[in-house]
Amino acid sequence: MVLLNLYRNGKDRVAWHSDRIDTSGHNPVIASVSFGETRLFRLRHKFRNEIQQLEIPLHDGSFLLMAGTTNSFWQHQVPKTARDILPRINLTFRRVNR
């Protein structure tokens, strides 16, 4: 399955979440490709506040892979920004079990 996110400007964002672990309990493998404006991709640990948040700038053409236990232990977000920026498109690819 491919999902497309369009961030029209700095007001469009995605709040903290984890991508869903499928009903069989397996960790999802999610591949993400970004086009257009650079946006920050933030990660925070779900259970350990002392672990520092990570901030990854996703530039035009960036490829990000979330695999293993990433989505069991971490949440991610794409925050708003006050910068006057151009749109960004993000595609995520994941396998869906039927």
Ligand SMILES: O=C(O)CCC(=O)C(=O)O
């Ligand atoms: O736009 C991104 O880089 C992340 C999007 C996301 O987390 C999602 O669609 O679940």
Ligand SMILES: [Mn+2]
């Ligand atoms: Mn996500």
